[in-house]
């Protein structure tokens with residue numbers, strides 16, 4: 001699908017304003033010119049960052065990479081020795097094994113060099129789409145769109161996508177965002193999500209891209225903001241029943257049914273035990 005799926009959305013203006021707000025320099029400059037990053041450390045740092053605060057990831061990564069700066073060293077490490085080095089991140093014993101396994105695979109299959117294609121990255125253990133895209137963008141300067149919770153939330157608020165999950169958001173963004181904007185999109189939206197466009201209570205009146213944002217425009221004109229696509233409903237939930245027209249699904253004929261009334265169900269198991277003892 002072509003990028004015409006976001007007609008009228010001025011990416012240049014939005015990225016310019018976010019870059020100006022967050023002192024992010026010129027987003028048109030090739031990313032690696034100013035931000036040369038080590039692909040191995042981007043990969044391992046992104047695995048460590050899952051469900052963890054950035055500050056904790058930074059502390060753990062610095063300590064880990066001081067001892068194990070490359071895949072060969074990490075592949076030979078004992079996870080029990082790694083765990084204390086990364087103790088600030090959530091699930092650190094599990095992540096210690098994960099990063100050792102990932103490094104071992106890089107050594108065994110790629111000679112110790114982190115691969116530079118999405119397919120090869122996704123073939124590594126514990127590497128999902130967001131991690132693979134982070135390596136491509138921040139490690140190799142290859143256009144990709146890492147979608148974390150900030151990018152997912154803001155893309156929906158802007159009206160660029162209407163999706164339920166970060167994975168769906170990535171697929172849709174690749175269709176609607178011209179490729180020349182892919183690399184700056186993640187760093188700028190993540191900064192925006194940490195500052196103004198926060199998960200709860202976005203500060204729309206202070207936002208420099210409110211005129212380009214479906215949510216900002218709706219709030220200004222007193223309309224309800226667009227909602228992300230409805231989440232899948234759990235079976236048996238009130239929402240699922242409403243979607244079926246408000247009817248409770250009846251059980252197959254002959255199925256014994258439990259009454260809602262305790263008295264109609266007879267004495268409880270505890271009461272029966274007590275009466276046997278009497």
Ligand code: SF4
Pocket residue numbers: 154157158196197198202203204205207208209210213214215216217
């Ligand atoms: S206008 Fe509000 S919802 Fe839209 S990007 Fe700005 S802070 Fe986020």
